[in-house]
Amino acid sequence: MVRIGQLLISLESREIQLDSESLRIGSRAFDILELLIRAQGTLVSKDEIMRRVWPDTVVEENNLQVHVAALRKALGADRDLIKTVPGRGYRLMLAHEEAPLQHETAAGLLPCASIMLPAGVSALIGRQTLVAQVLGGLNAGRVVTLVGAGGIGKTRVALEVAGQATMRFPDGVVFVPLASVSNARFALEALAGALGIKLPAGRLSSDLIAAEIAGRRVLIVLDNCEHVIDAAAEMARAMTAVNPALCVLATSREALRIQDEVLYHVPSLDVPPDASLGDEILQTSAVQLFLARARTIDPCFSSDERSIFLTGLVCRRLDGIPLAIELAAARAAVLGIEVLVDHLDECFRILTGGFRGVLPRHQTLKAMLDWSYRLLDDTERTLLRWLGVFLNGFSFDAACHMVAAHGFSQTEILDALGGLVSKSLVIHDSGTVPSRYRLLATTRAYALQQLEDNGERKAAALAHAAWPVLAHQRTSGSIL
Ligand SMILES: Nc1ncnc2c1ncn2[C@@H]1O[C@H](COP(=O)(O)OP(=O)(O)OP(=O)(O)O)[C@@H](O)[C@H]1O
Ligand SMILES: [Mg+2]
Structure with missing residues (x-):
């Protein structure tokens, strides 16, 4: 804002x-x-x-x-x-025109010579290992990207890493929030603005910005690159190409795909296994996040054994996605955990209205997934919708079967499935032969809702019902 x-x-x-x-x-x-x-x-x-x-x-x-x-x-x-x-x-006119934004540093006049990170971020829960790994990654590589599904915690981890990396970057850590950039045209301006570089917008280019900060030991955090991915990749490439002391830490639902990019996949928070009880549940980071958020609204939020058990269940059903957990905790604090559990199937209706001040994209679970869905091409969207019918994952053959009526070629389906995996909407469970894929529960619920909205739910159910029969007749052993 x-x-x-x-x-x-x-x-x-x-x-x-x-x-x-x-x-x-x-x-x-x-x-x-x-x-x-x-x-x-x-x-x-x-x-x-x-x-x-x-x-x-x-x-x-x-x-x-x-x-x-x-x-x-x-x-x-x-x-x-x-x-x-x-x-x-x-x-x-700026509100504080008389108060200069700039700070003098050894490297010269550098507007970003201090840490320019968003204020008011709540304490990080879990993630110690990942933060240490990413900090290590910044020693090894110059462009480090945190990739993962929407709301999984990429920005939060990046902020932590940036905060801990300040000693390594004496000329500053600069946060460039690209989520609010409405299209690629404005990405360069956002970068120049965050760096305090004042050039006429028409003259801006990645190379020019890179030249302006040549020699500066800066960490630039490009946050939420997915919707301006080409522009972000070009900015990262240009800035690191001419400045060996500069590093870029990017967050994105999709990799930048530039040379020497070091990728870290941000996984879900830990959730308690099915049969766990008491302390075992309380020790998982997803449950700790849930309770911390619920208690900011209701300091007396129930901590009896049954409530803890139900909290573990909710976190598991939401696949340990921090944003979904925060929305759920806000609801539970008002409605009670039992009511939340009873209505979790309607997650898009009830997981709305989180904490004040968060981005519109994060105010509802649906808005968070809409953001990813809008960035897909038509084939990817169709495939995602029709894959929503699979409860326990699927094989490539099963995916082809589901969208057979749409007339896509195998290559098109391969491309679309690859696109969905790289955009963090489909998970590839590595290590199985033949390969298996799955959707997170919230993504699956979203896909089913999209099928419904497109009037395709019945056709998809029929196609799904026909698949096990075919699977039986196959020797590949693909199972749903
Ligand atoms: N480990 C954590 N500890 C505390 N809060 C967390 C943690 N991880 C995520 N959150 C909170 O969960 C919400 C979603 O996290 P975040 O914004 O980092 O997700 P994201 O992956 O960047 O999402 P998007 O793809 O939409 O940008 C935020 O409110 C964030 O503060
Ligand atoms: Mg983010």
Whole structure:
């Protein structure tokens, strides 16, 4: 969220709030506002705005003036925060213009010479081994990527690693939140903005930014790269190519796929095995996260044996995904754990409304999965939906059988399945022959909901029912 005068602006969800009420402005006006915000107080020329906001059309200048007037109207008493620079363009006054953002360092004037990490992050639960491994990875490689499913905790681990790596990067640790960048065009601006580099947006390039910070011993955290993956990969490549002292730590639902990238898969938190009891349940990180979150809302959240048992069950059914666990804990604190367990099948209806201040993408389980689903191509989406019928995983043959009616070739299905695995929506259980795949329970529930919404549920159930018969007739031994 960015505050300008009385307005609270989310670049991620493109929403504006005034006194907790949503305020509507046109999408062009919002584009202009986003450009001005990303320019961090520097001039954005009229040409630049017109080129960026109307990329395929030549527009009259008064069009621009109309939209700027609409923005000023939305700002009300703070209308003067948008300054007209006569004959040139516009700039947004920063709230603290007189307080320079920069710090002097041995390496020169570097705006990011301190740790620029989001404040107010709650304590990390578990993950000690992974954090140590990733810190080690930053010694061995220059681009380290944390990959994993949505809400699994990639950003949280990256923040921990960045916080612990500050000694190694005396010129600073810079956090670049790409989730709020609406498209690849703005990724460079986000990076330049986070580094405090002030160049006209039209002149920005990865190489230019890399040259600006040459020689600086910096760790750059590119957070949530998946929706601007090509731009993020190019930025990481360019910055590390010319600067041997710079490292990039990226988080993404998909790998950057650049040379020498060191990948770490972020797994679910530990969940208690089926028959565990008491202390064994309490020692797992998923349960500890659940209880910590529930107790921030209800400090007396039940700790009797049955409640602990049910908490373990919920964490297991949510596959140890921290975001799902946080949403569930918030519900349980209000409704009681028994009610939550009874309604967990309707996870998309009940796992909504988490903690105040979190990203819109994290406010509901559905929004978290929508974000991944939107990034798929049509074949991947179809395959994901139809794979939702498999409760205990599936083989490649079973996947082909499910989407046979769609007329995809085997190569297309291979590509789509590979795409779903690399985008962390399908898990490949390595070590089995033939290979087996599965969906996390929440992803599966999402796929089934999508089948329903597309009117395909019945056809998928019929195709699924036909599969075991075929499987029996095969010698491959594929089982569902
Ligand atoms: N180990 C942990 N300890 C405490 N909180 C955690 C932990 N892991 C994750 N969380 C919390 O769970 C939520 C989701 O985590 P996070 O944002 O890191 O997920 P993500 O993998 O980056 O998701 P996305 O793919 O949507 O960006 C956050 O509120 C985060 O603070
Ligand atoms: Mg993240």
